[in-house]
Amino acid sequence: MSDCMRLDRFLSFMGCGTRGEVRDALRAGRVTLEGRTERDGGRRIDAQGARVTFDGNPLAYKPHRHLMMNKPAGVLTAARDARQPTVLDLLAPLYRACGCMPVGRLDKDTEGLLLLTSDGELAHRLLAPKRHVDKVYFAQVDGPLGDADAQAFAEGLQLSDFQAMPARLEILHSAPEGAEARVTVQEGKFHQVKRMFAARGVQVTHLKRLCVGPVPLDPALKPGAYRELTDAELAALEHCVRAGPP
Ligand code: URA
Numbered sequence: 001m002s003d004c005m006r007l008d009r010f011l012s013f014m015g016c017g018t019r020g021e022v023r024d025a026l027r028a029g030r031v032t033l034e035g036r037t038e039r040d041g042g043r044r045i046d047a048q049g050a051r052v053t054f055d056g057n058p059l060a061y062k063p064h065r066h067l068m069m070n071k072p073a074g075v076l077t078a079a080r081d082a083r084q085p086t087v088l089d090l091l092a093p094l095y096r097a098c099g100c101m102p103v104g105r106l107d108k109d110t111e112g113l114l115l116l117t118s119d120g121e122l123a124h125r126l127l128a129p130k131r132h133v134d135k136v137y138f139a140q141v142d143g144p145l146g147d148a149d150a151q152a153f154a155e156g157l158q159l160s161d162f163q164a165m166p167a168r169l170e171i172l173h174s175a176p177e178g179a180e181a182r183v184t185v186q187e188g189k190f191h192q193v194k195r196m197f198a199a200r201g202v203q204v205t206h207l208k209r210l211c212v213g214p215v216p217l218d219p220a221l222k223p224g225a226y227r228e229l230t231d232a233e234l235a236a237l238e239h240c241v242r243a244g245p246p
Pocket of ligand 1: 105106107108110190191192193194195207
C-alpha cells in the first residue's frame with residue numbers, strides 16, 4: 001500500500017474503527033494532525049512521517065500487517081466466495097482493509113497454521129520452492145506406515161504430474177488400521193501432502209499444519225483465532241527468505 005493516503009483511510013488502517021466510526025471521531029475532534037485538531041478525513045498525509053494522534057495517543061504507522069491464524073476445518077483459503085466462508089471472513093475489517101491475504105493455501109478440511117500478510121513480496125518469497133521453507137504437518141492416515149514410506153518420501157515421490165521434492169516423514173504411531181505422522185515438505189502444490197500419502201496407498205483422514213519455516217502455530221490460538229506476528233517471528237521469517245534474488 002502507498003504511504004501517501006487519506007487521513008480517514010490511515011485511521012482505519014491503524015485500527016481506529018470502521019469508515020463511519022472514523023468519520024464520527026474526526027467530527028468529534030478526537031484526531032490531531034501535526035499537533036492540531038483535524039476534522040477533514042480527506043486530507044492526504046504521508047503515513048510514514050505524519051504525526052497523528054487519536055484520543056491523544058500517537059499512532060505508529062506500520063507499512064504492513066502480518067498475521068498467523070489457526071485455520072479451522074470447513075473454511076476456504078480464498079479471498080472471497082459467494083457461498084462458503086473464507087479465512088478473510090474471519091478477519092477484523094482493519095486487516096481486510098490493509099490487504100492481508102493468505103500465504104499459500106490450505107485445503108478446506110485442513111486445519112492449523114496459516115500466515116496472512118499485506119506484504120506480497122514476503123508472501124512470494126515464502127512460497128517459492130527454491131527458498132526451501134519447511135512446512136510441517138501432522139497427518140493421520142487410514143493405514144499403516146513404515147520405513148519404506150519414509151524412504152520414498154525422502155527420495156521424492158513421483159506423482160502423476162510432477163516429481164515431489166524430497167520430504168521428511170516421521171512416523172509417530174502405526175497400526176494396521178491407521179497411523180500418525182509428522183511430514184515436512186518445502187513446496188506446496190495442490191493437495192500435495194494428501195497426494196504424497198495416496199501415492200503410498202493410504203488416505204489422509206486429518207491434516208493440520210504445525211509450522212511454516214521458523215514459526216510454529218501458537219498453541220494458545222483456538223481454531224478460527226488469529227493474532228499479529230511478533231517482531232521476533234517476523235524477523236525469523238524474513239531471515240529465512242532473505243538470501244538471493246526474489
Ligand atoms: N497438502 C495438502 O494435501 N493439503 C493441504 O491443505 C496442505 C498441504
